[in-house]
Amino acid sequence: MSNPKAAIYWASSCGGCEIAMLELGMNLVDISKKVDIVFWPAALDFKYSDVEAMPNKSIDVSFFNGAIQTSENEHMAKLLREKSKILIAFGACAYGGGIPALANTTSREQIFTRVYKETPTTDNPDGIIPQTKSQVKEGELTIPEFYNTVRTLNQTVDVDYYVPGCPPVGEQVLAVMNTVVSGKLPPKGSVIGASDKSLCDECKRVKGERKIKKIMRTYQVLPDTEKCLLDQGVICMGPATRGGCGAQCLDANMPCRGCYGPVPGVLDQGAKMLSALASNFDSENEEEIQKIAEGVVDPIGTFYRYGLARSLLRRAKA
């Protein structure tokens, strides 16, 4: 029996998920003995045309990381869906939109203006912004279309499994790989490589009274490493975030930013965390409450840092 065939692809993302793969280190060598990698642009020289040439469903499993922000991302998502038996949304971007989905707080036009005209290092006297089609003397040039709204993978194509994390932590990636190799897969649609409880379940910090008097940003305090960060006024997304990462950020004395997405059964991670946090503001007085609330400087960026695209509202109103 031949080894299962695997593909790894990188859409709109930072590349961290690729690094997470490499982080498997020598384990990768073991895996590569059991799996034939047929497509991995970041590591191996394959062309899209090679994939297009493959028969449908000829790839056993595709690991797709990155959100869908361009027509190229979408094209590849559809292509890999067609060619793969199993399609896995790998990492926070493919699962929930990730950091790229914060683009949904603004619009394509504003992004282009900012990036191509306003940033201090930009030298663009003619104010040229990217066009999907442009005429040069050699003929017409095309580049992929940049979408106004960033989507998750499953908002684009049918997805079989989800591996959350920015990036997914090493042990979990290995566990996922082994599960895939073993062929003993859970029901379709499952989140794999993560826990079913929130991060607090694995966080060692001592949980206190939960009376939040003032919101502190990470640069404003050096938190006590034994105590829960929420009790110290630092917004930690842990209570509303699926565990499985081992609370690594907390070990580094930084709050959880929510990259593993919502706990099973929760519709909207951001709204839930907002509720959990604000409910515990320590005041009965409306003005004081308002003052504490002002401390949440960037609610979307805080509560939906990795999941705006899969949240209920998905994006800001245009």
Next chain:
Amino acid sequence: METHMEFSYYPGCSLEGMNKAYDKSARLVSKTLGIDLTELNDWNCCGASAYMSIQELRAHLLSARNLAIAEREKKDLVVVCPACLTTLTKSNHYMGEDLKLRRTIASALKAANLQYLGTVKVRHLLEVVVNEIGEQEIKTKVTRPLTSLKVAPYYGCQFTRPFGEFDDKEFPVMLDTLLKWLGAEPVNFPLKAKCCGGMLMTTNEPVGLGLVRSLLDCATQNGAECIATICPLCHITLEAYQGNVNKKFATSFEVPTLYFTQLMGLAFGFSRKELGINEELISSKAVLARRVEAV
């Protein structure tokens, strides 16, 4: 800490005419107290007097235009005439309660490229001075206390009625309080919120004169040397009709009337000329000379 407050200022029609001294003194004392009054740009009639009873909608429109301009300036509106206060507040009130009126006014304002969302508060200068500036700061500004000057505090009919939530509607005390801060002695003046007769002088003078007389009677019997006013119409009526009262009732009243802002100005050390006190019909010179040093 020095107070600094910014308001739009609506003088109203009387302050450009017979009551110039009120305008002059109001601006002067406001400035002294850190109240920055910017005259409302291109203001129009407030819609008061008989207009409201005859053409209610149009009166509201006049009011709303002033309010819309004030809203554009993002400041609350200060007035010194209680009639303006009542009319502007009334329009504000009605627009808030009556959706249909609000819509009609909105469409009319739209024609003038204006809009009004209802965010402007209309306030009388006396109320601002007493509630916002307060005892401590006013007392520090008093350089020439009006010691033992006996004043009848006269509020007239419209200052607190019907919208005066800031004081007792039937028996206001705010001016009494202010006069005490200035060192003066407000006398017991039970008729302090009664009609001055001003609106009756053209239609039914005998009744109007009777009202003026009872006010003067009450003030003098309680020992007042002068009357402090907060309303341009009250002021003119009390002052200008004393002669007619004396003629009709064979009395010999000679009670000076002073705007509350003039009395404040005096206490703050301004000269009579700066405050327009030299312009009144019944001279206050003798009274003031007796009580206030170095006027």
Next chain:
Amino acid sequence: MIDLKSDFEPKIVGFLCRWCAYTGADLAGTSRIKYPPNVTPIRVMCSGRVDPVLVMKALASGADGVLIAGCHPGDCHYTNGNVKTIRRFRVLQKMLDQFGIERDRVRLEWVSASEGEKYARVVESMTENLRTLGPLNWNGKKEVSS
């Protein structure tokens, strides 16, 4: 500003606490006070039960506005459930600002069991404001998809 001709009838989801707002809304009906029938009520035991997720769900599913109404602060049947609602609402408002959702669309109001008239006025003004703002149309997918 106020648009004089609007045929648009906003769809408002109302979360009403059973003790005050729902009873107050009942009183408005019993007193035959007329107001626009644009709010469909959902009865909860306390405004404190109103999870922000429910609000987001309503907006995402096509509501033009959401009204949360409970007992006046200090009058909560459960001591201070409504205070927790205030706490969440203040942050929620800030977040909805970022989503570009106008403040008039999601309102928190206090309506006691005896304030039928107030309830009617709240619904009337909210409906009126939403008519002016126009449909939210979140599930129209125009904006949500690319």
Next chain:
Amino acid sequence: MAEKIGVYVCHCGTNIAQTVDCKSVVDYASGLPNVTVAREYQYMCSDPGQELIKKDIKELGLTRVVVASCSPLMHEPTFRRAVEEAGLNQFLFQMANIREQCSWITENKEMATERAKSIVGAAVKRVEFQEPLDVKKVPVNPNVLIVGGGITGIEAALQIADSGKKVYLVEKEPTIGGYMAQFDKTFPTLDCAACILTPKMVSVGQHPNIELLSYSDVTGFSGYVGNFTARIRRRAKYVEEEKCSGCGLCTEKCPVSVPSEFDCGLGKRKAIYRPFPQAVPNVPVIDRDRCLYFTKGVCKVCQKFCPRGAINFEQKETYADLQVGAAILATGFDLFDASKVKQYGYGRLPNVITSLEFERFSHASGPTGGKILLKNGQMPSNIAILHCIGSRDTNFNEYCSRVCCMYSMKIAHLAHEKTGARVYEFYIDLRAFGKGYEEFYKRILEEETIFIRGKAAEVTDVAQTSAERGKLIVVAEDTLLGIVRRIPVDMVVLSVGLEPRKDTTEIARIFSISRSQDGFFLERHPKLAPVSTASDGIFIAGACQGPKDIPDSVAQGAAAAANALSLIDRKEVTLEPTVAFIDEKSCSGCKICIGLCPYNAISFDESKEVSVVNDALCKGCGTCVAACPSGAIGQRNFTDDQLLAEVEAICA
């Protein structure tokens, strides 16, 4: 298996059918998923209406029922019972309110019908997610707490105690009796108030089933119907009740004299005092703020003279926790503060007095021994009584205080009888609606009282004529003559209205009950449940619910007693099972919920590292559910699924 839902649309006569096209709603409901049957009927709450549901449950095997009719606050129990009787769990039923919040709010039939469909659609979608729940039964504690020892509380206490049940009667003053004890005579029969009140007070004091806690107040009230705990603060009297014989020697010897509250400040009392001689309990209290020992550290005369050693300066305030099954609030009213209406000069002009001050003047044991006197000691020869002070006035209280017309006429009678003065009554309308009241009015007319129809504009001492000099002049528009009149008098009596007690907000908070717009306690239904509140087991009676005269207060006291007895005699009550629950499998032990519960119903299980809800303490507000970031907490009958289903259906 798909649910089988039955939908029943009620016409409520024409109440619903007039604005909602019920047929169209039925057609709409029939087309909804899983709806097996949809019907309309004239009156769903009638026996045949309920029978319709029962029949369908049995014959069509319905598994869920939706009734679209009036508010669930009205008939939810009716339909739950019907569903239960047909063998279906009562929580598999949902009510859609298409009357109070639909048909009655608009005349636009099209929109009302659309709205009804939306409401019914939401209920149908919701009911699918509803689950059968068990109703818990708990025994009822047979003791009753009564707060307030005025005539209303006294009546309620005696009714309940006479039936053999234990009553705790809490009164914040040193004695029971309330306002009635201060009155001279009572209208319309002119009975002496003390003659009819004192025997009842004595009965309370001696009743074996009544525990009277005077000089005390309720500071906390927790639990649920049938099982409440009331926390009572017992202020220190500095007199030991068991030892005191009520001889009054201490009062006699006390050197400190201060204005008596009972006499409206017109008479004096001592620093150790009983408000009046017939006080119950007949035990004096020491006014700490006035007592020489407490203020200056010297004196103790009372202690020296007390023959029984009852004076104890070391006494401290104590707290008692009482277990009761029901509570009756009879906390009464405050009188309107006449000094707020400046134009009548109360507090500024001498000889302007309030009606209660008049009662004290007129009372045989009052400060003047029953004489009506002016400040200068002379008898008035002209008296004006001004009605509606603080009542029927948009500046103060908009409501009618209901008692002032009648007591004003009583005062007219007493004034006339005692002074021979000419009496003027300035009124807006005369309201003499009770038994014997109109006849009383006629009698007062015949006594030549002058009734002037017009609310007084002001009382002034600024005279315009020589006849007015030195008098109080009442200015009023006589609306029958159409002229303004100025009536000079010697004395003005202000007929002040009744207001909610200043501590009403606090009491409402302690007992978790609502207040109506006028500030008085809110009854469950103005006609059909006038002494019940929205909180089961808590009743209200007398003027704390709204202004009332003595006959009405007594009737309500008795009514509240009957309500409380009916509850107690049931022996057990059922509790709504809509409590919160925590799914251990989802709870990560983040402790977000624990501090949010006002009833401390959530605790942390250290061994399992999860939060746990105590069913008995949980009151089902759902605040913790909304806050749980893991979605691990649910609320029975208000689950996320159920509420989301409603949201989705409405937005669809």
